[in-house]
Amino acid sequence: MTQTILSVNKLYKYFPVARTIIERLTFRPQKVVHAVDGVTFELNKGEIMALVGESGSGKTTVSMNVLGLQTPTSGQILFQDNDVARWAQGKLSAEENAALQLGRQQVMALRRKAQMIFQDPYESLDPRQTVFQIVAEPLEIHGLVQNEEEKHARVKDALEVCGLSPAEHFWDRHPDRLSGGQRQRVVIAAALVLEPELLVADEPVSMLDVSIRAEILNLLLKLRNERQLAILYTTHDLATAGFFTDKMAVMYLGRIVEIGATRDVLTNPQHPYTKALISVLPTPNKNPKQSRTILEGDVPNPINLPTGCRFHPRCPVAMTACKSTDPQLMAIDKKHQAACLLMHKEFATSR
Amino acid sequence: MTNILRAWNIFKRKPMAMVGLVMLLTVVTMAVFAPLLAPFDPYAKVPFEADKILAPPNAEHFLGTDDVGKDVWSQIIYGARISLLVGFLGSIMSILIGTMVGIVAGYYGGRMDQFLMRLVDFLMIIPGLPLMLVIIAVLGRGLDKIILVIGLLYWTYTSRLVRSLVISLKERQYILRIRSLGASHARIIFLHIFPQVVPLIVAQGVLSVSNAIISESVLSFLGLGDPLAISWGSMLNFAFARAVTRGGWWFLLPPGFAIVWVSLSVILIGTALEEIFNPRLRTHHLFDPRKMVQTKENIPAQDANAVLSVQNLSIDYIAQNGTALHAVQDVSFNLQPGRSIGLVGESGCGKTTVMLALMRLLPESGRITGGQVHFNNDNLLNKSEAQMCAIRWADLSIVFQGAMNALNPVRTVESQIIEALLHHKAVTTKEQARQRAAELLDLVGIAPQRSTQYQHQYSGGMRQRAVIAMALACNPQIIIADEPTTALDVMIQAQIIVLLNKLRKELNLSLILVTHDLGVVSEVCDDVLVMYGGKVAEYAPAEIIFKQPQHPYTQRLLQAFPDIAHPSVTLASIPGTPPQLDSLPTGCRFHPRCQLVQPICLDATPQPLPSATSHWVACHVAHNTREAK
Numbered sequence: 001m002t003q004t005i006l007s008v009n010k011l012y013k014y015f016p017v018a019r020t021i022i023e024r025l026t027f028r029p030q031k032v033v034h035a036v037d038g039v040t041f042e043l044n045k046g047e048i049m050a051l052v053g054e055s056g057s058g059k060t061t062v063s064m065n066v067l068g069l070q071t072p073t074s075g076q077i078l079f080q081d082n083d084v085a086r087w088a089q090g091k092l093s094a095e096e097n098a099a100l101q102l103g104r105q106q107v108m109a110l111r112r113k114a115q116m117i118f119q120d121p122y123e124s125l126d127p128r129q130t131v132f133q134i135v136a137e138p139l140e141i142h143g144l145v146q147n148e149e150e151k152h153a154r155v156k157d158a159l160e161v162c163g164l165s166p167a168e169h170f171w172d173r174h175p176d177r178l179s180g181g182q183r184q185r186v187v188i189a190a191a192l193v194l195e196p197e198l199l200v201a202d203e204p205v206s207m208l209d210v211s212i213r214a215e216i217l218n219l220l221l222k223l224r225n226e227r228q229l230a231i232l233y234t235t236h237d238l239a240t241a242g243f244f245t246d247k248m249a250v251m252y253l254g255r256i257v258e259i260g261a262t263r264d265v266l267t268n269p270q271h272p273y274t275k276a277l278i279s280v281l282p283t284p285n286k287n288p289k290q291s292r293t294i295l296e297g298d299v300p301n302p303i304n305l306p307t308g309c310r311f312h313p314r315c316p317v318a319m320t321a322c323k324s325t326d327p328q329l330m331a332i333d334k335k336h337q338a339a340c341l342l343m344h345k346e347f348a349t350s351r
Numbered sequence: 352m353t354n355i356l357r358a359w360n361i362f363k364r365k366p367m368a369m370v371g372l373v374m375l376l377t378v379v380t381m382a383v384f385a386p387l388l389a390p391f392d393p394y395a396k397v398p399f400e401a402d403k404i405l406a407p408p409n410a411e412h413f414l415g416t417d418d419v420g421k422d423v424w425s426q427i428i429y430g431a432r433i434s435l436l437v438g439f440l441g442s443i444m445s446i447l448i449g450t451m452v453g454i455v456a457g458y459y460g461g462r463m464d465q466f467l468m469r470l471v472d473f474l475m476i477i478p479g480l481p482l483m484l485v486i487i488a489v490l491g492r493g494l495d496k497i498i499l500v501i502g503l504l505y506w507t508y509t510s511r512l513v514r515s516l517v518i519s520l521k522e523r524q525y526i527l528r529i530r531s532l533g534a535s536h537a538r539i540i541f542l543h544i545f546p547q548v549v550p551l552i553v554a555q556g557v558l559s560v561s562n563a564i565i566s567e568s569v570l571s572f573l574g575l576g577d578p579l580a581i582s583w584g585s586m587l588n589f590a591f592a593r594a595v596t597r598g599g600w601w602f603l604l605p606p607g608f609a610i611v612w613v614s615l616s617v618i619l620i621g622t623a624l625e626e627i628f629n630p631r632l633r634t635h636h637l638f639d640p641r642k643m644v645q646t647k648e649n650i651p652a653q654d655a656n657a658v659l660s661v662q663n664l665s666i667d668y669i670a671q672n673g674t675a676l677h678a679v680q681d682v683s684f685n686l687q688p689g690r691s692i693g694l695v696g697e698s699g700c701g702k703t704t705v706m707l708a709l710m711r712l713l714p715e716s717g718r719i720t721g722g723q724v725h726f727n728n729d730n731l732l733n734k735s736e737a738q739m740c741a742i743r744w745a746d747l748s749i750v751f752q753g754a755m756n757a758l759n760p761v762r763t764v765e766s767q768i769i770e771a772l773l774h775h776k777a778v779t780t781k782e783q784a785r786q787r788a789a790e791l792l793d794l795v796g797i798a799p800q801r802s803t804q805y806q807h808q809y810s811g812g813m814r815q816r817a818v819i820a821m822a823l824a825c826n827p828q829i830i831i832a833d834e835p836t837t838a839l840d841v842m843i844q845a846q847i848i849v850l851l852n853k854l855r856k857e858l859n860l861s862l863i864l865v866t867h868d869l870g871v872v873s874e875v876c877d878d879v880l881v882m883y884g885g886k887v888a889e890y891a892p893a894e895i896i897f898k899q900p901q902h903p904y905t906q907r908l909l910q911a912f913p914d915i916a917h918p919s920v921t922l923a924s925i926p927g928t929p930p931q932l933d934s935l936p937t938g939c940r941f942h943p944r945c946q947l948v949q950p951i952c953l954d955a956t957p958q959p960l961p962s963a964t965s966h967w968v969a970c971h972v973a974h975n976t977r978e979a980k
Contacts, residue, residue: 054840055811067531108533116531124524128546137542138532179928180698187528194532209697209867211911214924236840239870239913243922280845282870294845298810 004078005198005230006043006066006114011036011075013061017303034302035061036072037254043247045197046228048220050241050262052277053251056299059234062251063200066232067116079198082110112142115191119203121183125175132171135159135190142194158193162186163219181212188219199223199231205240217244239281242266250274253302253310256329260336270338272315309341319347361627371619378613382431389425393581397421405599414605417586418593426581427605433582434564434613437498441563444502446509446556450548453513458521458540468514471507479504480569487575494577497570501563509555513548520544550624558621561614568610583609655728657685658828658861659709664722666701666708666885668932676932678704679885681722683959684878686829691855691862693876693893695869695908699929701885702865706831709863710749711739727828745775748827750818752834757818758806764817765792765802768824777825791820794857795850812843816850823854831863836871848874869912873897878965881905884930884940887959891966901962901973903945939971947972 014032036058043049051059064070066077068084077085084107118124125134135155138144145151159167162185175183184204191199201220205213221244223229235241241248242262249259250273258271269275276293295314300306306313312322321341329337330344341347362368381388397403403420406412414423456467483500490496520526521544529539564583570576571584578585583606590602654660666679679701686692694702707713709724711731724731726747734742743749751757759767768788769781778784792802795816806814815835822830832851836844852875855862864875872879872893879896881889881904889902900906910923927944930936936943942952951971959967960974968974 054842069527069531111533116528118524118528120524124528126525126529126543137529137534141532141534141538181928190528190532210869211697211867211908211925214911214913214922215926217922218924238841243913277841280841282844282848282868282874292845294849295842296846298812298843 002044002047004042005045005080006232007076007078008039008041008062008066009076009078011039011062011065011077012073013058013065013070014073031303034254034305036065039075039251039254039256041249041256041259043198043230043232045230046224047247048224048231048233048245049247049249050245051232051234051249051251052236052238052241053234054236054299056253056302057251058254058302059251060202061254063116063202063232063234067114067200068111069116079110079114084110084114108142112138112144112194113196114198114200115194115196117184117187117191117199117201117204120207121180121187122175122207124187125183127175129174130171131159131164131173131175131178131186134175134186135171135193138190138194144194154193155189158189159186161192161223162189163215164189179212180208181215184208184212184216185219188216188223192223195227197228197230199229201231201233203235204233206235206237213240220244238266238277250277253299253305255310255339257311257340258336258338259329260332260338264333264336268332268336270332270336270343271311271340272317272342273311274338276316309339317342321347358624358627362623365623365626367619368623371616371623374612374616375620378431378609378616379435381428382435385428385432389422389428391422391425393421393426393429405594405597405602407601415599415601417589417602418597418599423586423602423605426586427583427609430581430583430586430606431609431613433494433580434567434584434610437494437501437567437582438560438564438613440498441501441505441567442556442559444498445505445559445563446552447506448502449506449509449555450513450552452506453510454517454540454544454548456510457514457517458536458544460518464514467510471510474504474507479566483566483570484573484575487570492575492577494580497567497576500570501566505559505562505566509552509559512551512555516548516551517544520547550627554621554624557617557624560617561621564610564613568606654685654687656687657725658688658727659686659863660723660725660728661685661705661709662723662725664705664708664724665720666704666713667718667720668704669716669718670933674933675718675720677885677935678717678932679708682880682882682885682887683722684880684887684890686861686863686878688828688861689855689859690877691864691875692878692880693872694863694865694880694882695867695872696882696888697867697925697929699931700882702882703833704885705882706749706833706863706865709831710743710747711736712743744771744822744827745777745825746827747829747831748822748825750815750822750830750832750835752837757821758814760806763803763805764797764809765789768792768821771821771824775825787824791823792817794823794854795820810843811839812846815839815843815847819847819850819854823858826858827860829861829863831865833865834867835864837866837868844871851875869897869908881908884935885932886940887967887969888941889966889968889970890959891962891968895963895966901966901968902941902970903947903972904941907946939969941970949975 013036015035017031017033019028019030039062051062053059061070065072072085075085076083132155135158136151139151139154145154155171156167159165159170164170164182164185178186205216208216217240220231224231233241233245245262248262248265249256250265250271251257252273258265258269258274265274266278269278276295279291279293293316297314300313308324309322309327312318315322319341325341327339327341329339331337397420400420403416405418406416408415412422412424414427416422452467456464483504486500487496526539526543529543567576567582568584568587571582572588572591574588576582576585586606587603590606594602662683663681664679664683665681667675668678670676682705684692694705696702704717708719719732726742731742758764765788768791769784772778772784772787778787789799789802792799797813797816797820809817836847839847848871851862854860862875864872866872876893879891879893880887881896881902883904889896889900889905896905897909900909907923907925911925913922925944930940938954939952939957942948945952949972955971957969957971957974959969962968962973962977
């Protein structure tokens, strides 16, 4: 029986665009950046899911919202059946508390179970702390240890699980004495020391050398296998996502355009965007004759969204109908869905 | 603690800073040991003696006496106590207030920030002196009031500096990470933000001491200080009011000199501290390389047809303690016109160092210790800096990593290209330059209507295109691209790869691509040079590198690459890290991480031997297998 640990339901996150004084005086309508525009997915215990997309697709905003570093405009984020959409910044106002029926302690306890790994291991560690202080800090914040021995034991355990052993060899060092891969292991250890059930990994290997990427991804896989961790992995790199995730959601301009089991999405992509992303992957072992679909231009401005299908201005197979009709996710089979008009029978045959 | 020691080590090598420190310490010693050093007690009553009133400097009073016959030198010594006290306390107070306001405004932002910053603006436009006079008039005179006034007036500048630092810190990932752990605001501010602010406020504090001392002097000079306490300011006041008019003009000099002395000393120290804590102020210099003698056999041999031929290039970095670290040793390769070579390796393998050495742009600590770099059969290492300046960009051009940093944010993209064209005399008139700029932007696929925009209006991919257009401006023969696609999204990466290939064909460009991404190399490069630990590991045409790699390092790099066609294959990693320059392994530099390591690898350094036509491998194991065949 699979157990849903995270359920994101119709998540919307809009950022207001600052208005000039003239715009304010003339009562121009407030413009917004549609960072996340109705995203729904579920993540089961022990499952690894990839959120794939270019910058501006909203994948990082989704993970920030899941962890409460931002508050959604609307939508539901159920973490272990508690709605945590409004736990932003670790503080809850009184009425929100009442609505949630959770005390601060319970919020903290819940929060402990969802941890984040950031993109840049050179940036995500305080340069003034030692490795020991970095890994011990979460324990102190959550008051999880009674004495020094217990703290040492848990820090040592977390570091060694992450492949930094013997831990004593590393824990007096400052981050500038560690390599990129070792730093990312420290970041993971600092998350793991709280024994979380959900890890949100935001491009955890994109800043690392290719030779080290595999180490970190293998470590995440191992943690999933040993601890039944659920991992939400955001990336723009389909290749690493294809290597180690169970499930994949491809995002474009704040929407999920294709979602399904990783193997299905990669071997049988339905959305033209997914197909293009797969075709341009630079791989040394690829057949050079393989055709590539290179999309022109960039992801459009998320303030003024294209009409109809958001992808149509860059879509190599766009039809007239795409300019006016906004396609919804449609099931290809039980678990695989994509949002493209070409999947509708009337268009598929007309081509 | 180590940080303080490190700062001190830099500090003591700055002569001006040491002068400042000695100057300040003299005054501090004077103040502390005033009763021992002063020949007379300036607070004691002096019996009236006519010849001692306003006496010029003499043997007994070597700075003379004042209008009641007191020794000026003793007053200067005692005055240092008050002046330094007011200076330091006033500055500490202003720093405390400024830091607090800056942190609160920067960290919490929003309304709080608006309110505090408008208050700062308000205080900054009010002229300081009249305000001080008003406050003193209300509070009454006295030293404590002066300290208070200085503290209340001089915090604004500090608070602005601290605020902007805190705003940038707040967005740093490690602060975000700690927030996501659920840390309280107090914890984040005191444990993670405050320590980063300290260096700034130390430097700021030292500089504001001089402000405070001068303000105290001004206030005392105006007679608003404590009339009974002797400070340099009050001495000036007395001198001006009573001595000058009666011919004792020299009485003005000692206190004035003392004020200048202390202000100068703290400014020297503060400037040095600012330089130490703010690395951006440290400078780099370009050095001419030493003339080289060629001794070794060239592997591969120099190719006279090559546009660029590098032979046995070796580069050292000189560490702070003076030892030479061998960053690059005996790197050789040839680049034919119109071909492209990929310099591949993990971070720390020396590929960027090689690239900088080719352009003769190594940082101050880098030295080219051997080898030759022939550009059209002309050794670049024998060129003077002026000759190099003419070659850089015009013949050998570079595309740096991080396109957003390579463009000037306040000028349009077109104007930057035009300036470069005119500077290098590639064109003579502005009109020609404009035409050429339009051609270049068209070449890299930027629409003409966007040429007069600024970089912030460009997306990441377009910035990279603009930077490439600038590199092409003077029709260079070679372009060196340092990780040109690393920071970009996959789709943009693909666009840039297509662009690079198109440019190579159309302009017959030679390209050196520096990257750790073998995928990009496979799409762009004809030849590949795999570097490890500053040495050549394998050098061959791309198809050989990808199909029949012989060096274990190349093989492992390829296995580490996820293959979308076979996602089930487990990804291999290369355990361990590239060697540190200060502890290079003996023998083959890859042996600590090599799975095929043999006893010989620990002792003997493998030479790059030809394995087939234009294929060189530096590996004992590969050499032995080939011989066995």
